[in-house]
Amino acid sequence: MQRILSGIQPSGSQHIGHLVGALDNFTRLQGQGEAFYMIADWHALTSKYESVEEIWPATLELTATYLAAGLDPEKATIFVQSLVKEHAELHLLLSMVTPLTWLERVPTYKEKLQNAVADLGSYGFLGYPLLMTADIILYKAHKVPVGEDQLFHIELAREVLRRFNFLYKEEVFPEPEAVLTKTPKVPGLDGRKMSKSYGNCIYLRDTNDVILEKCTRQMASDPARVRKTDPGNPDICPVMDFHKLFSDDATVQLVDTECRRAGIGCFDCKKRVAQAMIQRIEPLREKIEAHLAHPAAIEAVLQDGSARARAVAAETMVDVRRAMKMPAL
DSSP states (O other), rough: OHHHHEEEEOOSOBHHIIIIIHHHHHHHHTTSSSEEEEEEEHHHHHHHHTTTGGGGHHHHHHHHHHHHHOOOTTEEEEEEEGGTHHHHHHHHHHHSSHHHHHHOOOOOHHHHHHHHHHHOOHHHOOOOOOOHHHHHHTTOOOOEEGGGHHHHHHHHHHHHHHHHHHHTTTSSSSSOEEESSSOSEEEEOOBBBOOGGGTOOBTOOOOOHHHHHHHIIIIITTTTTOOOTTTOOOOTTTHHHHHHHOHHHHHHHHHHHHHHTSOOHHHHHHHHHHHHHHHHHHHHHHHHHHHHTTTTHHHHHHHHHHHHHHHHHHHHHHHHHHHTOOOOO
């Protein structure tokens, strides 16, 4: 049976980009192999090192979101990265064989460094793609559901494990394959990539009124439509991107036709997409809140899942230590 591994940082409430770009994929894949879904709290430390008190509450919320989105602890192992010490051990060993230049050329490293609100001049931040490599290959994962911006990280993981297998003349790790969703990149309200750092998100815990307000007041639209009577171009309008994600086919076709002939105004168009989002998000939000009302149950899921993950990780480290001629524990 093939293994599946992915994870999300507990860095606050999740937004609709996480839903359609990750969680939908997680849920779909959990029945297609041995699935491991991680709460990547060590990754969160790369930017949250001065506010560590926020990480555990965010971990509980992210777990509640996993469960609300349809992840089943009986079908998938849901675990906390920091509760499996083997992630740190493998990361350390990989750092001995990985050229520094491989990490410095990671595109997201430069991008996040330029847009950072916190000081990211640490090894932890530079080395986070290598920690991600350790996360993946520790479970000898075959499939890794990720967003489009993570593809370089999967290629890095493949390069690192090839080097490891070559150096120690043993095929310890299989090469992982990225699994993209139908929506690998979700736009934000301002047309850029949806990101918490940009403040352009619609969150899964936003109320219906907040969703409506954000869509009608903040969502970017076709700049050529100055007046309602101006015909628009849905091909370049960010609002249409959201319609394609959340509206039914009939609504998408209607909006496409009416926009081109100025039969619908931008406000009405945005209101329709807000209603479609609410229809999808409202039941999910209610499930998240229901799970958060029982934190002990969430912790039990994490403790059980982390124990299962540790057992698999320990087996891998036996193989790693043997290949590197290190003493067995």
